[in-house]
Amino acid sequence: MKAKITVSRDDVISKIDDRIYGSFIEHLGRAVYGGIYQPEHETADDMGFRKDVLALVKKLGVPIVRYPGGNFVSGYNWEDGTGDRSKRPKKLDLAWQTIETNQVGIDEFQEWAKRAGTEVMMAVNLGTRGADEARQLVEYCNLATDTYYADMRRRNGFDKPFGIKLWCLGNEMDGTWQICHLTAQEYARKACEAAKVMKWTDPNIELVACGSSNKNMPTFGEWERTVLRECYDHIDYISLHNYYGNPDNDTPSYLAQAVNMDSFIKTVAAICDEVKAEKHSEKTVNLSFDEWNVWFHSSEQDKHVPRWSYAPRLLEDIYNFEDALLVGTLLITLINNSDRVKIACLAQLVNVIAPIMTENEGCWLQTIFYPFMHASLYGRGTALRPETVCECCDAGKLKDVPHITAAAVENADGGITVFAVNRSLDDDCELEIALPDGYELSEQFELYSDDLKAVNSLDAPDNVTPAKVMPNGERVISRHSWNVLRFKKV
Numbered sequence: 001m002k003a004k005i006t007v008s009r010d011d012v013i014s015k016i017d018d019r020i021y022g023s024f025i026e027h028l029g030r031a032v033y034g035g036i037y038q039p040e041h042e043t044a045d046d047m048g049f050r051k052d053v054l055a056l057v058k059k060l061g062v063p064i065v066r067y068p069g070g071n072f073v074s075g076y077n078w079e080d081g082t083g084d085r086s087k088r089p090k091k092l093d094l095a096w097q098t099i100e101t102n103q104v105g106i107d108e109f110q111e112w113a114k115r116a117g118t119e120v121m122m123a124v125n126l127g128t129r130g131a132d133e134a135r136q137l138v139e140y141c142n143l144a145t146d147t148y149y150a151d152m153r154r155r156n157g158f159d160k161p162f163g164i165k166l167w168c169l170g171n172e173m174d175g176t177w178q179i180c181h182l183t184a185q186e187y188a189r190k191a192c193e194a195a196k197v198m199k200w201t202d203p204n205i206e207l208v209a210c211g212s213s214n215k216n217m218p219t220f221g222e223w224e225r226t227v228l229r230e231c232y233d234h235i236d237y238i239s240l241h242n243y244y245g246n247p248d249n250d251t252p253s254y255l256a257q258a259v260n261m262d263s264f265i266k267t268v269a270a271i272c273d274e275v276k277a278e279k280h281s282e283k284t285v286n287l288s289f290d291e292w293n294v295w296f297h298s299s300e301q302d303k304h305v306p307r308w309s310y311a312p313r314l315l316e317d318i319y320n321f322e323d324a325l326l327v328g329t330l331l332i333t334l335i336n337n338s339d340r341v342k343i344a345c346l347a348q349l350v351n352v353i354a355p356i357m358t359e360n361e362g363c364w365l366q367t368i369f370y371p372f373m374h375a376s377l378y379g380r381g382t383a384l385r386p387e388t389v390c391e392c393c394d395a396g397k398l399k400d401v402p403h404i405t406a407a408a409v410e411n412a413d414g415g416i417t418v419f420a421v422n423r424s425l426d427d428d429c430e431l432e433i434a435l436p437d438g439y440e441l442s443e444q445f446e447l448y449s450d451d452l453k454a455v456n457s458l459d460a461p462d463n464v465t466p467a468k469v470m471p472n473g474e475r476v477i478s479r480h481s482w483n484v485l486r487f488k489k490v
């Protein structure tokens, strides 16, 4: 197979917001307890955070981490996780039917984030709670005033405000599974009033309203329209969530799923603009794709986890090589939509549907770690629109899916990085990349395995890892492979 990618410096999509390489830590399973926090672990630091995990999170370079949920946040009282640890209440978490000890809360998490070199994207509880507790949390985190909640933070040992910039107005409130699920109109009113008082408390914050929990929600579209009509002037972003899976073992259809992500993004952006036009507004509401990943491997085993366990193994998907390819195509889609997607969070970061896994013996990296790391490291700068000419094929319901999907980024050093996935399961591809004059290939990485179902594990951590390809003039990218081609200016 042959393909050609043409990249022009004149065809700019957008400056990429680094926050599209964000991630997510929820109080769920072993994400916090036994994941980022394990005071008895040999690598634990003075606050009980695992240093081996911190080192790997730094390697991914995530600029933001959403916290503390997820479904968890809709039943969470943030005060439970503050102050003297010996007095913190142990509570039932109804979202995941587990026990929450509150040994980690916002005080510890913001400290962890600092140590990980990232920033907190904070979600407030709009399930069991509302505007009042949300504004109190903003005061606790961000204000230097001599008032009750700012003083409470100081008493807890944090003199300086945390300065959390980005806030989510609840989580997946359109889902009947959500604690205190709301109709679109109910959520729109609640979110609007919460947004107002949160911004009155700290006008520097940015707010993300809940969009749909996935593209197949029966209320998708109408939900966004209702929320945007009510909240438009008070919010900055609307969220999108979507998880992908291959439960029917139909790999061609699975690897084509980025087409659905692309149309999801474009539809939500169109609804934002429809409401903008209705309101004759100058302001553009952008998108926060703050939960995306593969999630299906662990669904069956999770049905057997006993209720009210403490930090059980939940949502511990073990990702194979084809999952990494899909993640690569989803990253490409986020970059190619970076004019509207300003925030995105790989859900999640540690142990729970995660690129980083922990055991007492050490950490290991899942297959999906690598495309995410490549995109986060080399996908910063300005997204250029690549013109890709290649063969297409039908994949299940999706027609004319291109075999090659690519993104191009002009990096700060003037170089250009091209990310490309060859979705063909059979054919290597002779790839021509036409760049402006004066660029030469300086570095190339490939993630490839003969076995689409190959996985990593604690015992075989390097089963699927990227290889550095020696630039040799020939541009052949393997069948079913993820590729990073870095060009420098000469």
Ligand code: AHR
Binding pocket: 026, 069, 070, 071, 072, 171, 172, 291, 347, 348
């Ligand atoms: O990331 C796991 C869960 O998926 C989150 O808690 C929820 O928001 C979504 O349904």
